[in-house]
Structure formats: structure tokens, C-alpha cells
Amino acid sequence: MSRRGLADLHIHTTYSDGWPTPRDVVDHAAAETALDVIAITDHDTIEGALRAAEYAARTAALRVVIGEEVSSRQGHILGLFLTNRIRPGLTAAHTVDLIHAQGGVAIAAHPFWRTQRLTRRRRRRVVHGVGYLAGELEFDAIEVENSTPGMALPNLLARRLAEATGITQVGGSDGHILDAIGRGATSFPGTTPRALMTALLNGRTRPEKRRYTSLGLVRYMAWGLLHERPRELAAAQ
Ligand SMILES: [Zn+2]
Numbered sequence: 622m623s624r625r626g627l628a629d630l631h632i633h634t635t636y637s638d639g640w641p642t643p644r645d646v647v648d649h650a651a652a653e654t655a656l657d658v659i660a661i662t663d664h665d666t667i668e669g670a671l672r673a674a675e676y677a678a679r680t681a682a683l684r685v686v687i688g689e690e691v692s693s694r695q696g697h698i699l700g701l702f703l704t705n706r707i708r709p710g711l712t713a714a715h716t717v718d719l720i721h722a723q724g725g726v727a728i729a730a731h732p733f734w735r736t737q738r739l740t741r742r743r744r745r746r747v748v749h750g751v752g753y754l755a756g757e758l759e760f761d762a763i764e765v766e767n768s769t770p771g772m773a774l775p776n777l778l779a780r781r782l783a784e785a786t787g788i789t790q791v792g793g794s795d796g797h798i799l800d801a802i803g804r805g806a807t808s809f810p811g812t813t814p815r816a817l818m819t820a821l822l823n824g825r826t827r828p829e830k831r832r833y834t835s836l837g838l839v840r841y842m843a844w845g846l847l848h849e850r851p852r853e854l855a856a857a858q
């Protein structure tokens with residue numbers, strides 16, 4: 622295996638809160654990026670991923686891994702190589718077990734993304750990541766590169782935890798717009814989903830990142846105006 626492949630392990634579509642359709646994601650990733658494999662990981666559904674995989678198989682564009690970003694009670698968990706949807710609202714430990722039970726790979730998404738939101742009455746804590754549970758449960762990997770603008774500090778903390786525990790490190794864009802796709806990525810020996818899985822389980826992956834263009838950042842701000850996540854981030858800084 623000579624070439625190292627590139628995968629984006631964390632992408633959203635219109636099947637959750639992303640802007641592009643599954644087709645748009647596949648077309649864009651195939652035409653505009655160096656990605657060999659993409660994982661579609663919509664919130665609490667695998668429908669978008671199934672659509673993208675069907676379309677990619679028909680057009681032979683690139684390979685799609687069926688994934689889901691599961692909202693566990695303690696934070697978001699990426700399940701990759703799934704065959705069935707995992708329901709939200711379970712404990713993080715139970716969610717990880719269910720991912721493994723169907724032969725999937727469990728990744729702690731943006732573990733230290735924790736923000737506060739001002740509601741009319743009080744400051745409410747909004748938990749996106751599982752925090753230190755990323756180092757305590759049976760995760761296969763930790764996402765240490767997440768390309769959501771404003772994630773430098775949470776990414777650094779995630780990297781420190783992965784270094785301290787020896788857990789495999791990966792990157793993903795967490796893209797909700799086309800321009801984000803591939804900004805965060807994971808390189809691995811080989812170019813196929815199977816090689817990616819082997820690399821994840823053997824700790825042979827490497828997190829990668831690429832800067833946004835200024836136009837890309839403006840587009841992400843536009844997405845943020847219609848969703849609360851980047852505003853929460855701004856409030857936390
Ligand atoms: Zn998330």
C-alpha cells in the first residue's frame with residue numbers, strides 16, 4: 622500500500638441541519654477535493670448517508686461510509702460503518718456499545734465543545750461533546766480536528782487528551798456547507814473504506830486540516846445566522 626488516502630469522517634446533509642443534499646456533497650467532494658472516502662454523519666439518522674452511498678455507487682464518484690452523529694445523553698458520538706440507525710438519548714457508554722455491536726467504529730466528536738447559552742431566565746449549559754468520557758469509555762478514536770470556525774481551543778484539548786491516553790486521533794470537517802468539506806480530514810494508508818477501518822482500529826490514522834478561504838468563512842457565517850451553533854460559540858469566547 623503506497624498511497625495514503627484522505628477521508629472526511631464528519632459531514633452533514635439536508636437530512637439533518639446541513640445545507641447541501643447528499644448528492645451535492647458527493648458531487649462536490651468528488652470534483653473539488655482530494656478526498657477518497659467521505660462519511661455522512663447526520664444527527665440521529667442514517668438516511669442521508671444511505672442516499673449518498675447509493676448515488677456514489679451509481680456515479681462511481683468516491684466511496685461513502687454510512688455514519689450517524691448520535692446525540693447521546695452526554696454528548697455527540699460518531700458511529701461509522703453502521704447498518705442500522707442508533708437512537709438518541711441513551712448514555713454515552715450504551716451508545717458506544719451499540720455501535721460496536723453492529724461492527725461499527727465509535728468516535729468522540731468534538732469532545733470539549735461545551736458552550737453556554739443565555740436564555741431569558743438563566744445561563745444554560747449546552748453540551749455538544751462527551752468531555753473526558755472520551756478517554757474513559759471504549760472509543761476507537763477521538764476527533765481532534767473539527768473545522769467548525771472557533772474550535773481551536775476545544776481541538777487542542779482533544780489532542781492533549783488523545784496524546785495522554787494514546788487513543789487514535791482523527792479529523793473531520795463537521796461540514797454543514799459545501800465549502801467546509803475536507804477542511805478537516807483524516808489520512809490513512811490505502812484509499813478504500815476497508816483500509817480506513819483497518820487504520821482506525823490500528824491507530825494508523827493522522828488528522829489533517831486545511832484553511833478556509835475568506836469566502837468560505839463568509840458562507841459559514843451565513844449558515845450560522847440561521848442556526849444557533851456558531852452564535853453559541855461566539856458567546857463562549
Ligand atoms: Zn456535534
Ligand SMILES: [Zn+2]
Pocket residue numbers: 631633690795
Ligand atoms: Zn456534526
